[in-house]
Every structure is written in structure tokens, then in C-alpha cells.
Amino acid sequence: MGLPGRRRGPARAGAPGAGAGDGGHRDPDRQPRLGRPGERRPRGVRRSLRVGHRRADPGRAGLPRRPRGHLRGAGLGLGGGRADGPARRRRGRPRADDRRYRHRQRAQGHRHRALAPHGRRHHGGAGRAPGGRGLRAHPVTRALQPGRSVTVAVPASSANLGPGFDSLGLALDWVDEVTLTVLPEGCEVLVRGEGADSVPRDRTHLVVATCEQALAEHGRHLPGVRLEAHNTIPHGRGLGSSSAALVAGLLAAWALAHPGEEVDRNWLLQRAHALEGHADNVAAAIFGGLVLTWSEDLGGQAAVCPGRLDPRLRAVALVPADSVLTERARAVLPDVVPHAAAAANSGRAALLVHALAGEPRLLVPATREWLHQEQRAPLMPGSDRLRRALREAGFAALVSGAGPTLLVLLAEPEVARLQDWLATEEGTALAAGYGVHLLAPGPAARVVAARG
Numbered sequence: 001m002g003l004p005g006r007r008r009g010p011a012r013a014g015a016p017g018a019g020a021g022d023g024g025h026r027d028p029d030r031q032p033r034l035g036r037p038g039e040r041r042p043r044g045v046r047r048s049l050r051v052g053h054r055r056a057d058p059g060r061a062g063l064p065r066r067p068r069g070h071l072r073g074a075g076l077g078l079g080g081g082r083a084d085g086p087a088r089r090r091r092g093r094p095r096a097d098d099r100r101y102r103h104r105q106r107a108q109g110h111r112h113r114a115l116a117p118h119g120r121r122h123h124g125g126a127g128r129a130p131g132g133r134g135l136r137a138h139p140v141t142r143a144l145q146p147g148r149s150v151t152v153a154v155p156a157s158s159a160n161l162g163p164g165f166d167s168l169g170l171a172l173d174w175v176d177e178v179t180l181t182v183l184p185e186g187c188e189v190l191v192r193g194e195g196a197d198s199v200p201r202d203r204t205h206l207v208v209a210t211c212e213q214a215l216a217e218h219g220r221h222l223p224g225v226r227l228e229a230h231n232t233i234p235h236g237r238g239l240g241s242s243s244a245a246l247v248a249g250l251l252a253a254w255a256l257a258h259p260g261e262e263v264d265r266n267w268l269l270q271r272a273h274a275l276e277g278h279a280d281n282v283a284a285a286i287f288g289g290l291v292l293t294w295s296e297d298l299g300g301q302a303a304v305c306p307g308r309l310d311p312r313l314r315a316v317a318l319v320p321a322d323s324v325l326t327e328r329a330r331a332v333l334p335d336v337v338p339h340a341a342a343a344a345n346s347g348r349a350a351l352l353v354h355a356l357a358g359e360p361r362l363l364v365p366a367t368r369e370w371l372h373q374e375q376r377a378p379l380m381p382g383s384d385r386l387r388r389a390l391r392e393a394g395f396a397a398l399v400s401g402a403g404p405t406l407l408v409l410l411a412e413p414e415v416a417r418l419q420d421w422l423a424t425e426e427g428t429a430l431a432a433g434y435g436v437h438l439l440a441p442g443p444a445a446r447v448v449a450a451r452g
């Protein structure tokens with residue numbers, strides 16, 4: 001079985017230093033611990049294990065509502081291709097460039113590195129903004145009104161979930177929030193939390209650059225901009241931080257260009273997919289909950305479908321201090337896997353969708369896979385040892401996204417058993433330095449406020 005494209009995008013940044021408000025989960029000397037009652041934690045970061053997270057808890061995030069409709073189709077002629085509301089007329093040029101290379105594999109990786117602040121005039125026959133596949137700029141753009149402002153919240157996500165490589169994504173109740181305000185000129189970037197000491201403070205900031213590119217497609221531009229980011233999702237850990245940033249920029253662009261209009265989530269999906277290279281994380285961030293993604297063809301447009309989730313389902317994230325380059329993590333994957341491995345993997349992926357929907361006792365066999373974890377193990381030996389030990393102890397432990405964070409999928413009553421295991425000598429030794437976060441499935445990205 002040929003793999004759907006190795007990541008050719010630029011490398012992910014190495015481990016940045018711990019930012020303010022990270023709850024200390026990146027402290028290499030931090031021991032896994034079970035939380036102190038009443039402990040302050042950054043907004044959006046879930047409680048650690050001992051703190052209650054039950055249905056009746058006042059601080060508990062609600063389980064996500066399933067997106068309306070059963071099938072979000074795009075490129076397949078399924079479900080009308082639009083996530084919300086009635087069909088919208090298509091803006092801009094025909095999507096010839098999206099179709100031209102449909103037979104090709106889509107290069108995987110973050111196209112966002114190629115994003116650059118755009119000028120107000122866009123030249124070039126393709127009418128596309130530079131750098132971003134699928135983002136087509138109008139030749140002349142109109143300035144947005146200074147004072148207009150939008151705040152968006154976007155969840156972290158875990159991709160793959162074991163056998164669903166590049167096709168399953170789970171949004172988590174761990175949220176970044178950003179506010180973009182139109183200024184008459186200039187660019188101010190204020191970052192709190194994750195990445196405060198590492199992300200760019202100019203128009204190359206991922207959220208600003210993505211927003212500008214997307215606005216250009218809608219014939220608008222930012223004369224000046226202030227970004228206020230409150231980041232809690234750790235960067236480069238396999239929790240979809242870059243997808244969250246891309247979706248934040250796109251959603252902010254939509255809300256600034258279309259005040260008061262319902263968000264076209266299929267537009268978000270296609271643009272985010274084009275920028276990210278694979279749809280698993282971005283689809284989960286855009287639609288919330290569990291999302292199944294596929295393309296009609298290798299490199300085709302993304303289609304998505306919500307997956308059912310057992311209301312008892314929880315995820316415990318074990319977040320190490322180090323990051324792994326996603327580019328490296330994709331480069332170690334083989335081009336071809338044996339047919340028997342592909343067959344076994346597809347069986348487990350099918351089983352996983354069933355287990356997540358209502359049979360959590362099957363989560364351990366359902367999260368076994370043959371496509372990426374073994375192959376990437378040398379890049380994350382500590383997480384590999386911990387994952388194996390957890391699975392031997394009967395937990396559905398898996399590498400989240402490209403790693404090295406581990407996710408343990410379990411039904412709520414199992415949380416106490418995991419707590420106990422982490423307190424054993426073996427658990428304490430293997431999980432030393434990992435931050436432990438009890439999470440529920442997360443909500444869809446949303447516009448929190450829009451002004452002006």
C-alpha cells in the first residue's frame with residue numbers, strides 16, 4: 001500500500017521553552033502528578049486527573065454537539081459541500097488549480113511556512129495569493145474598517161487515534177483563543193502562554209498570515225492589525241497546535257469579511273486542508289468532536305463525516321517536554337507497507353469507529369495499528385516505552401498525531417485505574433516529565449465575539 005505522501009513541508013520548530021501559563025507540563029523534571037485540589041490552571045487547560053471531571057462538575061466542558069447533517073461532502077457531491085445553512089454562491093474563479101493535480105499525491109506538511117504578508121495588489125495569472133495552495137486572492141482588495149474586531153476559540157485535536165492515520169481526528173476540550181482587531185496601520189502581536197517567547201511578532205505570525213491570505217480571497221485586506229493570542233495548546237507535541245492556529249486565522253478572516261453571516265465551514269475545511277496538507281487535525285478543529293476525513297482521490301478535496309462518540313469517552317493526554325519534528329516523523333514512514341499490514345490496519349480502523357461510538361471495552365484492540373507508531377518509535381523512545389507499558393496494563397494508549405504526546409482513550413470509570421497505574425513504581429518512572437491532562441471531546445471552532 002503506498003502511503004499518501006510524505007511530509008515535504010518545512011520542519012516544525014524545535015522545542016520552544018515553556019511559555020507562561022503552560023501549567024508546567026513542559027518542565028523536564030516534572031513528575032506526573034494527580035493535581036492539587038483548587039490548583040489554578042490556565043484557561044482552556046483541563047484539570048489534572050484527581051480533580052473531578054464528571055458530568056455534574058460545574059467546570060466540566062459539555063460534550064460536543066454533533067454537526068448538523070450526517071455527511072459533509074466536498075468534491076464527492078455528497079451533502080452539498082457546505083457545513084452550515086443554505087448553499088452559498090461560490091466566490092472567485094473556478095477552482096481549476098485544485099482540480100489540475102487531483103491525480104497527484106498531496107505533499108504533506110505545513111504550507112503555512114510559505115505564507116507571507118500579502119501586498120494589497122496581487123499579481124500573477126493564477127490570481128492566487130502567494131504560498132497557499134487554494135487561497136486565491138482578488139487582484140485588488142478593499143481595506144477593512146479600523147476598529148472591527150473578532151475573537152475566535154479553536155480546540156486542540158488528536159489525529160490518527162491509532163489506525164486512522166491521516167483520516168481520524170478528535171477535537172479536545174483544550175482551547176486557544178485569539179482576538180484580531182483591524183488597525184489603521186501597523187502590526188501588533190501580543191502572545192500569552194504557549195509560544196510567547198518563540199512565535200513571530202509580525203505579519204508572518206501564523207494566525208495573522210493565514211488571516212491575511214484568506215481575506216485576500218474575499219477581496220479584503222487589513223490596513224493594520226492587532227493580534228491578541230491566548231495560547232494554551234502546546235506546540236510541536238502532536239496536539240494540533242498549528243492546525244488550531246490555521247483555523248483561527250481562517251475563521252477570523254471569515255468573520256471579518258462576512259460580519260453576521262453564518263460560517264461556511266466547508267470553505268474553512270478546504271482552505272485549512274490545502275494549507276496543512278492533511279485534513280485530520282483541521283477537520284476536528286473545525287467541526288468538533290470525532291471527525292472522519294477522506295478524499296475522493298489522493299490529493300483531492302477533503303470530505304468529512306462526524307463520528308459518534310460514547311458520552312463516557314475521555315482522553316488522558318500525557319505530554320512530554322520534548323517535541324518531534326513532524327517532517328521527520330513523516331519522513332521515516334515507508335512508501336509501501338505489506339498488504340497484510342494494510343488489511344489488518346483497515347480492520348482495526350473500522351473497529352475503532354465502532355468502539356468509540358459505544359463499546360469502549362474494545363478500545364485496546366481497536367487502537368492497534370501497523371502504519372506509523374512502530375516506524376516513528378526511534379524518534380520518541382520514551383513515549384514508545386510508556387505506550388507499550390500502558391497497553392500491557394490494558395489501556396488504549398496511542399501516539400497523538402505525529403507525537404510525542406500519548407493519548408489514552410478510556411471510558412470515564414477507567415480514569416481511576418489509570419491514576420492508580422501512574423502512581424505505581426513503573427508508572428511513576430516511565431511517565432516522569434510528562435504532564436497529565438484529563439480531557440473530554442472538544443467543541444468546534446467558534447466565533448466568540450465580533451465587534452465593529
Ligand SMILES: Nc1ncnc2c1ncn2[C@@H]1O[C@H](COP(=O)(O)OP(=O)(O)OP(=O)(O)O)[C@@H](O)[C@H]1O
Nearest residue numbers: 012013206235236237238239240241242245401402
Ligand atoms: N498558536 C500558534 N501561533 C503561532 N504559531 C503556531 C501556533 N501553534 C503552532 N504554531 C507553529 O506551528 C509549529 C508546531 O506545528 P506542528 O505541526 O509541528 O505541531 P503540532 O501542530 O503541535 O502537532 P501535530 O501536527 O502533530 O498535531 C510551532 O512550532 C509554531 O511554529
Ligand SMILES: N[C@@H](CCO)C(=O)O
Nearest residue numbers: 159165166280401402
Ligand atoms: N496524521 C498526521 C498528524 C500530524 O500532523 C501524522 O501523523 O503525520
